Amino acid sequence: MTHRFRDLLALEPLTADELRFLLDQSKPFQEIQKHPLKKLATLRGKTVALAFFENSTRTRISFGTAASRLGADTMNLQAEASSIKKGETLLDTAFNLNAMKPDCLVMRHAASGAADYVAQHLDTPVVNAGDGTHEHPSQGLLDALTIGDRLGTIENLNVTILGDILHSRVARSNIHLLGKFGCRFTLCGPSMWVPRELEKIAPGVPIRCVYKMEEALENAHVIIMLRVQTERLNDPPLSANDYILLYQLNAERLKRAHRDAIVLHPGPINRGIEITPDVADGPQSCVLEQVTNGVAVRMAILYLVISGASESGTHPALEAKAKESANASD
Amino acid sequence: MLVIKNGRMLDPATNTDAPREILIDGEKIVEVAQPGSVRAAPGAEIFDATGLIVAPGFIDLHAHLREPGQESSETIETGTRAAAQGGFTAVCCMPNTKPVNDNASVTRFILDRAKATGSVRVWPIGAASLESKGEAISEIAGMKEAGIVAVSDDGKPIATAKLAQQVMDYCRSLGLTVIEHAEDVSLAAGAVMREGVTSTRLGLRGMPAAAEAVCVARDVQLAELTGAHLHIAHLSAKASLEQVRWAKSRKLRVSCEVTPHHFTLIDEDVTYDSRFKMNPPLAAREDRKALIEGLADGTVDAIATDHAPHEPALKDVEFDRAPFGILGFETALALALEQLVHAGRISLMRMVELFTTGPARVLGVERKIWPGQAADLTIFSFDRPWTFHVGESASKSRNSPFDGRKFKGGAVGTIVAGRIVHRIQ
Numbered sequence: 141m142t143h144r145f146r147d148l149l150a151l152e153p154l155t156a157d158e159l160r161f162l163l164d165q166s167k168p169f170q171e172i173q174k175h176p177l178k179k180l181a182t183l184r185g186k187t188v189a190l191a192f193f194e195n196s197t198r199t200r201i202s203f204g205t206a207a208s209r210l211g212a213d214t215m216n217l218q219a220e221a222s223s224i225k226k227g228e229t230l231l232d233t234a235f236n237l238n239a240m241k242p243d244c245l246v247m248r249h250a251a252s253g254a255a256d257y258v259a260q261h262l263d264t265p266v267v268n269a270g271d272g273t274h275e276h277p278s279q280g281l282l283d284a285l286t287i288g289d290r291l292g293t294i295e296n297l298n299v300t301i302l303g304d305i306l307h308s309r310v311a312r313s314n315i316h317l318l319g320k321f322g323c324r325f326t327l328c329g330p331s332m333w334v335p336r337e338l339e340k341i342a343p344g345v346p347i348r349c350v351y352k353m354e355e356a357l358e359n360a361h362v363i364i365m366l367r368v369q370t371e372r373l374n375d376p377p378l379s380a381n382d383y384i385l386l387y388q389l390n391a392e393r394l395k396r397a398h399r400d401a402i403v404l405h406p407g408p409i410n411r412g413i414e415i416t417p418d419v420a421d422g423p424q425s426c427v428l429e430q431v432t433n434g435v436a437v438r439m440a441i442l443y444l445v446i447s448g449a450s451e452s453g454t455h456p457a458l459e460a461k462a463k464e465s466a467n468a469s470d
Numbered sequence: 471m472l473v474i475k476n477g478r479m480l481d482p483a484t485n486t487d488a489p490r491e492i493l494i495d496g497e498k499i500v501e502v503a504q505p506g507s508v509r510a511a512p513g514a515e516i517f518d519a520t521g522l523i524v525a526p527g528f529i530d531l532h533a534h535l536r537e538p539g540q541e542s543s544e545t546i547e548t549g550t551r552a553a554a555q556g557g558f559t560a561v562c563c564m565p566n567t568k569p570v571n572d573n574a575s576v577t578r579f580i581l582d583r584a585k586a587t588g589s590v591r592v593w594p595i596g597a598a599s600l601e602s603k604g605e606a607i608s609e610i611a612g613m614k615e616a617g618i619v620a621v622s623d624d625g626k627p628i629a630t631a632k633l634a635q636q637v638m639d640y641c642r643s644l645g646l647t648v649i650e651h652a653e654d655v656s657l658a659a660g661a662v663m664r665e666g667v668t669s670t671r672l673g674l675r676g677m678p679a680a681a682e683a684v685c686v687a688r689d690v691q692l693a694e695l696t697g698a699h700l701h702i703a704h705l706s707a708k709a710s711l712e713q714v715r716w717a718k719s720r721k722l723r724v725s726c727e728v729t730p731h732h733f734t735l736i737d738e739d740v741t742y743d744s745r746f747k748m749n750p751p752l753a754a755r756e757d758r759k760a761l762i763e764g765l766a767d768g769t770v771d772a773i774a775t776d777h778a779p780h781e782p783a784l785k786d787v788e789f790d791r792a793p794f795g796i797l798g799f800e801t802a803l804a805l806a807l808e809q810l811v812h813a814g815r816i817s818l819m820r821m822v823e824l825f826t827t828g829p830a831r832v833l834g835v836e837r838k839i840w841p842g843q844a845a846d847l848t849i850f851s852f853d854r855p856w857t858f859h860v861g862e863s864a865s866k867s868r869n870s871p872f873d874g875r876k877f878k879g880g881a882v883g884t885i886v887a888g889r890i891v892h893r894i895q
Binding site (some may be wrong): 252253 | 665667669670671672673674675741742755783786788789790791817
C-alpha cells in the first residue's frame with residue numbers, strides 16, 4: 141500500500157497505516173547509513189530549503205545530511221542571518237525562499253502552528269522540523285523506528301515520558317504516533333509541566349499523568365526523557381535541585397522499569413540534571429541510534445514529499461543496492 | 471418627514487410588541503401610533519417595514535474605531551459605516567487609540583471626526599489613567615465635559631487595585647460608569663488562547679478562566695467599597711459571571727456585557743488561524759453555556775461587539791504574533807438571532823433589550839420609541855437569508871472568523887437622528 145504526502149506537518153492527523161508506511165520507507169535508508177558510500181541520486185537536481193527560524197543544530201544537520209545523501213542540494217536560512225530580524229513577516233520570508241524554487245521547504249519555528257500556516261499559503265511541500273510546543277514529526281518517527289529496532293515492535297508498549305511535557309513538541313509527536321499502535325502512556329514530571337489536560341489530547345489513547353517517578357517507571361518498556369530546558373526552569377521558577385531529587389533518571393530508579401526497558405532522549409542531554417551519565421551511556425540507552433535513525437527517517441520524508449513513492453514500487457535504496465551489486469560483478 | 475409603516479414595533483422600554491407607525495420629523499420621533507393613523511405631510515418619505523421588526527436604535531458599548539493613529543486598520547468613517555450595516559445607531563469607542571483618548575482634546579477630535587465622517591453616533595469612552603498606563607488618573611472631568619460616556623483602560627485592566635478604587639470613587643462623584651477589561655495580567659502573560667485541552671493539544675500558551683475572574687472579584691469588591699457603577703467588559707468566564715450575579719444579589723451597581731463570539735464559539739473551535747485569536751480568548755464549552763444562561767436570566771446586561779479591526783499586514787502572521795481581536799459590527803445581530811433567538815434560548819424582546827435598553831442603562835441614558843425621543847431606530851429582518859462575505863465589509867479590515875457564514879435575519883434599515891444611514895432594498 142502506497143501513501144502520498146503533500147506535506148508533513150504533524151503526526152496527529154496521520155493514520156496508523158500512513159505512519160507504518162513512513163516507518164517502512166525509512167528502513168531501507170537505515171541500511172544506507174552503514175554503507176561506505178552513502179550517497180544516492182534519487183533527488184539529484186532537486187533542492188531542499190532548510191528554513192530554521194529557531195536555532196537548531198542536530199535537526200538542521202540531520203535534514204541537511206538526509207538531503208545530501210539523496211543527492212539533493214540545500215539552501216539554508218538561519219535565524220541569526222535572516223531578515224526576520226529586519227522585520228519581514230514569516231509569510232514574506234517563506235514566499236521569498238519559495239521564489240528560489242525549492243522542491244521542499246523544511247522549517248522550524250518557535251510558534252506553534254507556523255509550519256501549518258506557511259503550508260496553507262505555499263504549493264511547495266512543507267516539512268515541519270518542529271513548531272513551538274506543538275509537534276516534531278520527524279523526531280516522533282525516528283523514536284518509533286528506534287523502539288521498533290530495539291524491542292521488535294512498537295505495539296502495545298508501556299511508554300513513560302519524563303520531564304516538561306507541557307512545552308514538549310517531541311512528547312506530542314510520540315503520543316500521536318505510538319498511541320495509534322496501542323501504546324499506553326504515563327507522563328511524569330513536576331505538576332506545572334504535566335497538566336491533567338494532557339490526558340485528553342489524543343482521544344482514545346490511554347494517557348495518565350503521575351507525579352511520582354517511581355510509580356511512572358513501574359513496568360515501563362520505553363522511557364522517553366525530555367531535555368530540561370534550563371530557560372524553562374524560570375517559568376515557573378523551579379528549583380533545579382528539586383528536579384534532580386524528584387525526577388532525575390538514575391540507575392537505581394531505572395530498575396523499576398521493565399527488565400528490557402530502553403531509554404530515549406531527543407538531545408541535547410543535560411548530564412547530571414535529567415539523567416545521570418551512567419544511564420545516558422548505559423546499555424539501555426538508545427541516544428546515538430536515535431541520531432543515526434534520524435537521518436534515515438528524514439531521507440524517507442524528503443523522498444516521499446518530493447517525489448512521492450516510486451512508481452515502480454522499488455525503494456530507491458534497494459534500487460541503488462541492486463546497481464551496486466551489478467557493478468561489483470563487472 | 472419620514473414615516474415607518476407596516477412594521478412590527480418592539481420596544482423593551484414600553485414593553486410594546488405590536489404593529490405601529492412611527493412619524494419622524496427632523497431628528498426626533500414626533501408620533502407613534504396605530505397603523506394607518508399617522509397623518510404625514512404630503513411628500514413625506516415612506517419606509518415600508520412590511521415583515522420587519524422596528525426596534526430602538528442599537529447601541530454597541532464596546533468598539534475600536536482605531537482613529538486617531540491606526541487608520542490603516544479602521545477609521546471613524548469606515549467603522550461607523552460597518553456599524554450602520556450591522557444595525558447599530560451608536561457605538562462607544564474605546565480609548566486605546568494613538569494617542570490614547572485620555573484628555574479633552576482627543577475626545578473633541580474624535581467627536582469632530584464623527585460629525586464630519588461618521589454614519590452613526592460615536593460615543594467616546596475616556597481612558598481611566600493617563601495613556602492607560604495605570605499610574606495617574608486621566609483628565610476625566612474635562613473629557614466628560616467634552617463628551618465621553620464612560621471611562622476604561624480597555625485593552626488592559628486598571629493596573630492596580632488602588633488606582634481602580636480611586637478611579638471608581640472619582641467616577642461615582644462624576645456620574646460616570648467605569649468599564650473594566652478584567653484580566654490578571656500575570657496569569658494571562660504570554661497566553662494566546664484559553665487554557666484547556668485544546669491549548670495543550672495545539673501547543674499554544676493558555677490563560678486560565680481565573681485570569682479574568684480574579685480581576686472581576688477584585689473590582690466587584692471595589693465597586694462595593696466605592697458605590698461606583700462598575701461594568702465588566704466582554705465577560706467570558708462562568709466564574710466571572712458568578713461574581714457579577716453575586717454583586718447583583720447584593721444590589722451593587724455592577725453590570726456586564728457579553729460578545730457575540732463568546733456566546734457562539736468556544737476554545738475547541740480554535741485552529742492556528744489568527745481570526746480565532748481575541749482577548750478574552752474563546753472560552754470553554756461550559757462557559758459559553760453559562761453566558762447564554764446569563765443572557766437569558768438577566769445577569770448579562772448587554773451584547774457588545776468588541777469590534778477590533780486589524781489590517782491584514784498585522785493579523786496575517788503566525789498565531790503567536792497576531793494581535794488580539796476580530797470584527798464585530800456586521801455579524802452581531804445575526805449571531806444573536808442565530809444563537810439566542812432561533813435556538814429558542816431567549817425571546818426576541820429580550821434580545822432587543824440586550825442591544826438597546828440594556829446598554830443604555832449601563833451608560834445612564836434613555837432608549838425608547840416615544841415622541842420627543844431622538845429618531846434612532848434599528849429595523850431588522852427576523853429570517854431573511856443572507857451570507858456574510860467579509861470581503862464586502864465596510865470595515866477596512868478583514869479579520870472575521872464568520873466569513874462565509876450563512877445567516878437568517880439581520881439589519882435592513884438603520885436610522886440615526888431621522889436619517890436613513892443603511893438600507894437594504
